[in-house]
Amino acid sequence: MIRISNGIVVDPATDRDGEFDVLIEDGKILDVVPRGLGADGDFERVIDASGCWIIPGLIDLHVHLREPGQEWKETVETGALAALKGGFTSICCMPNTEPAIDSEEVVRYILDKAAQANYSRVLPIGAVTKARVGKEMAPLSELREAGCVAFSDDGDPVYNAGIMRRALEWAKMLDAPISCHEEDKDISCGGCMNESALSTRLGLTGMPKVAEDVMVARDIELARDTGAKVHFCHVSTARSVELIRRAKNDGIPVTAEVTPHHLVLTEDAVRAYDTYAKMSPPLREEEERELLVEGVKDGTLDAIASDHAPHEDDVKKIEFAEAAMGILGLQTSLPLMVSFIEDQVLTRKRAISSLAEAPARAFGLPYGTLRKNAPADIVIVDPQKEWQFEREDVVSKSFNSPFYGRTMKGKVRDVFVQGVLRLENEEVVLGGQCK
Amino acid sequence: MNVDSVRFQHLLGIEGLSREDLIFLLENSQQFVEVSQRDLKKVPALRGKTIINLFLEPSTRTRASFEIAGKRLSADTINISGSGTSVSKGETLLDTARTLQAMNPDILVVRHRSSGAAHFLSQELTRTAVVNAGDGMHEHPTQALLDCLTLCQHFELAPSELKGKNITIVGDIRHSRVARSNIWAHQLLGNKVTLVGPATLVPHEFADEEAFGGGVRICHTLREGVEGADVVMVLRIQLERQSDNFIPTLEEYTRQYCVTPQVLEGAAPGCVVLHPGPANRGIEISSTLYEGTQSLVEKQVTNGVAVRMATLFLLGSRGRKENV
Secondary structure, three states: OEEEEOOEEEEHHHOEEEEEEEEEEOOEEEEEEEOOOOOOOOOOEEEEOOOOEEEEOEEEEEEOOOOOOOOOOOOHHHHHHHHHHHOEEEEEEOOOOOOOOOOHHHHHHHHHHHHHHOOOEEEEEEOOEHHHOOOOEOOHHHHHHHOOOEEOOOOOOOOOHHHHHHHHHHHHHOOOOEEEOOOOHHHHOOOOEEOOHHHHHHOOOEEOOHHHHHHHHHHHHHHHHHOOOEEEOOOOOHHHHHHHHHHHHOOOOEEEEEOHHHHHOOHHHHOOOOHHHOOOOOOOOHHHHHHHHHHHHOOOOOEEOOOEOOOOHHHOOOOHHHOOOOEOOOOOHHHHHHHHHHOOOOOHHHHHHHHOHHHHHHHOOOOOOOOOOOEOOEEEEEEEEEEEOOHHHOOOOOOOOOOOOOEEEEEEEEEEEOOEEEEEOOEEOHHHOOO | OOHHHOOOOOEOOOOOOOHHHHHHHHHHHHHHHHHHHOOOOOOOOOOOOEEEEEEOOOOOHHHHHHHHHHHHOOOEEEEEEOOOOHHHHOOOHHHHHHHHHOOOOOEEEEEEOOOOHHHHHHHHOOOOEEEEEEEOOOEOHHHHHHHHHHHHHHHOOOHHHOOOOEEEEEOOOOOOHHHHHHHHHHHHHOOEEEEEOOOOOOOHHHHOHHHHOOOOEEEOOHHHHHOOOOEEEEOOOOOHHHHOOOOOOHHHHHHHHOEOOOHHHHOOOOOEEEOOOOOOEOOOEOHHHHHOOOEOHHHHHHHHHHHHHHHHHHHHOOOOOOOO
16 A cells, blocks of 8 residues: 655545545555545555645546657657656547558557557557548447547548538447547648748738637537537637537537637747747637636636657758748646636636546546546646756657746656656656556 | 937848838938939949849849949949759759858848748858848848838938838738738838738738738738728739739739729828839739829939938948947
């Protein structure tokens, strides 16, 4: 039995926020007790979490691990390591690999790699359509049985509404959501940043907000029609937030995520053609950003997901219009949200929920809480620690982050995955056998 | 003001220049007009300096203009052309530029299809001055300079006096670096800019404060847009705007926006016409107008050499203390 003592437990799922100790046994949460209660018992190990928060292991619903097919950008191993360092004990990896995650073999391959790496838990997301090309449904039951937690053609929407409707009917039977990258590329074609006064000034082709909104509107109606769960990826516009808010009020089974970068940055980050701030959907205006934050506050946007998208400098340090889309996120998401808590933008409960309980609920996962008997995924984070994020901190294979030089608040100190201490004092515990 | 008081290291755009810088550039350009009128058109100003013209997008007149300008200043001028993206070329733009910088040129003139390309190179190259000869849809600063110089000459005004004029720009504003550079220039000088074209090619964002300070007027009707104009600048319409569905057909565009002498009846007396070339006669501008007395297009080309000489001279002489 392991005891984590002297910390502040923040577990939104059980509505706990205060001085509690956490007891771990057999990979599960044995109990959460008032600080010091029964502390004289027999423990294999007592971990002192003084000055720290004890929170559920975080869940990222949206990462790109690039394996198989683009291992020079990231691998399952390096991605899972970045996750561990960032406090994410479970990461859901998108199927836009080569080949796509559209067969049991690819799912197994990724799960094997994750087991070998032995860092954070990797939960594959299967493709909605074969090879993600939008023509025929992928073998959804096979993927589900092999371990996929959701389906997505992320990077692209499922354009054909007929196929989308059928896929939703299947996904409903399999009790898995379809996670949707909402972008009508006939509207956003050729775009490389938000369409705005700034894009007009910079002479860059814009990606209009309505390209996202029309697809969100369509899939809300398909969710209503089928009763299947639709999850909206990386929501970036105020209008989409409003559409989702209304859909939820109407009782339609939709959930949504937003990225930390859309919550803290605006399109201003690309003013000097900085390709490290180029992503899809693009960063928007300040008004949009503020309404995204409101969406997180009132729960319209359930989860915060990083959309961790590693790309090598060869495809980033080039002309803006031609540079690859996407940025790293696993190591910066939690600190950015700790700053939000410190600055009282979000309550501690809501911020931690958006990274743990809410994503677990969206995908129906048994993680994201310190509830008794839940898998012991636990993060001890020092919320007071200030540090500057630099290139040297990155453990991913790629370095595309717009946050270098930024002062971060809050650092992940220790991480338990399924009751095993995998990160201790910010260092990886080798072999993972430490108790 | 002398050479060393020029505050810019590169000429990446008109945006970011001060009014003082702009006027200084125009005044200097005026002096170089005279050089090009001499029998012997060469001055030793940049002798021993090397200028590389890196044109990665098709261009005839701008490239020729920069080359002539460099040669008349006695610089060694090298032209490098290419097309396509860095990926298809097999070498990145940055590698190309670094390779060129390794040969110690003093100035790199760059034309590229991507907005921000000149900006990007200026950040990466530490020893070379970069002149933007057109980057995507972003800026084409020397074009705006030559347009302003042409207007100064025509109206017989010093650059600092070229203000209060009504400037109407007609055409594909959305995709035009010429329009953007001219908007910045005329805002600095104190002229009023009206943009005319269909909503698909003149997006409302151009009038936003965050775009160009908010002083720009947009008009979708040609006759209304040219009313009271002292200057009408006509832009080239590309054939591919039809296949990209920005306009239904070229005929539709012509029906609405072809600038003709009749259209200009409502313009200010003495209204003149500019076109950055090459023109599609009978599509965006009628031949009669293009060749008529109101047209300043040939003067624009002549002045192009002068403004480029001034630009190259100012950037090439920076930091040089003697004999300026």
